[in-house]
Amino acid sequence: MSENEKKVPTVVVKRLPRYYRYLGELLKQDIKRISSNALSVKMNVTASQIRQDFNYFGGFGQQGYGYNVEHLYNEIGDILGLNDGDTTVIVGAGNLGRALASHDTFEKRGFKLVGIFDNDINIIGTKINGIEVMSIDKLEEFLNSHRVDIGILTVPKAAVMETAEKLVNCGVKGLMNFSYTELKFDKDVAVENVHLSDPLMTLSYKIKQNQN
Amino acid sequence: MSENEKKVPTVVVKRLPRYYRYLGELLKQDIKRISSNALSVKMNVTASQIRQDFNYFGGFGQQGYGYNVEHLYNEIGDILGLNDGDTTVIVGAGNLGRALASHDTFEKRGFKLVGIFDNDINIIGTKINGIEVMSIDKLEEFLNSHRVDIGILTVPKAAVMETAEKLVNCGVKGLMNFSYTELKFDKDVAVENVHLSDPLMTLSYKIKQNQN
């Protein structure tokens, strides 16, 4: 990052996927352009925030016109690295692993699933979404012979640390962890810990509030 | 909410599940008490933030001692409404619905799954995690004869709005939506929209940053 580029706040980065989704919808509806104001109404945020957010990455709009939907969509995709052809492996072919392997949004977003691994002899060899489940014993061999950018971890908690280290040691650059732990590596390894019950708990809180 | 209670910022509420998880771990390790400072090191946040956060709900600690782990854990559980015995139904028994039905953390957090619904004749009647999948045609009948607090939506996007409205009309107070839309109701219906590919995109962004 060069001297004069200001670091983009995490809070802004976290909003990018949402912009991307909304713009994708507009694109589908064949809407060619949109103003920050019109978008703000749809997304329920302020127009000011939208313009500020986009300006972290340079202006994508045009005065008096607004934003070209397709252009903006592609730019945000680029910023998010969705056009980098990132490859993924899923480790852990249990219920959640299988669900994610079949989750076609990942593919739509430009991520290519190249391998699924498990240690259950009854699962190894079966196919999920056209991809054969391989033995976890073959993981390192596979990683050494294929470029894998992202590891999606759906293994039990007890196995997650060991698995994560294997992945990282073999050059995987990012981990999406669904196990019940919080992984953390040096800053050169990107990690996203996903806890599916967190939003459920937040929901429970909100329900309780509404009752009063 | 009474006059003099200040509204808890969303950002604080969103942190509660994480505190809850960490305290649960401490509890398992038989750690009886912890100071905000020790917890801050573990959780990689500031001790100041921890004390501020807890103080929105009244003080749970004791000067010179710190916090009693079990007590704090239970208090946060109460605040989150985990002891309210909230019941859930899952609508959509595809891969993700099945994975969530088998996801035992939901149950550990005090949520009771009471029904699973689908429209696929091949799935109806099968059992997931001991619960029989019912026809979606029976949804309203079921909701009218059972108290259901939370609806977990794993139906295709095209069906989500209609399903959500059915649930809400039958008294469901909160929705956890995994479909590719953003649901929004009046503020008396709590909604959490979960987009599994969002963290994957954020991860992709981080990887791209690390490359530079």
Next chain:
DNA sequence: TAGATTGTTAATCGATTAACAATC
């Protein structure tokens, strides 16, 4: 009591919103 650590106020920092000149 002395030491530790909270609860809470005050200071700082960062993010959001408002405003408007620039310009398409």
Next chain:
DNA sequence: TAGATTGTTAATCGATTAACAATC
């Protein structure tokens, strides 16, 4: 050109951190 809407600076708001008196 006149109107619309951005890009961007300035003002405001809110969240985080620092500091410390209260107190266990």
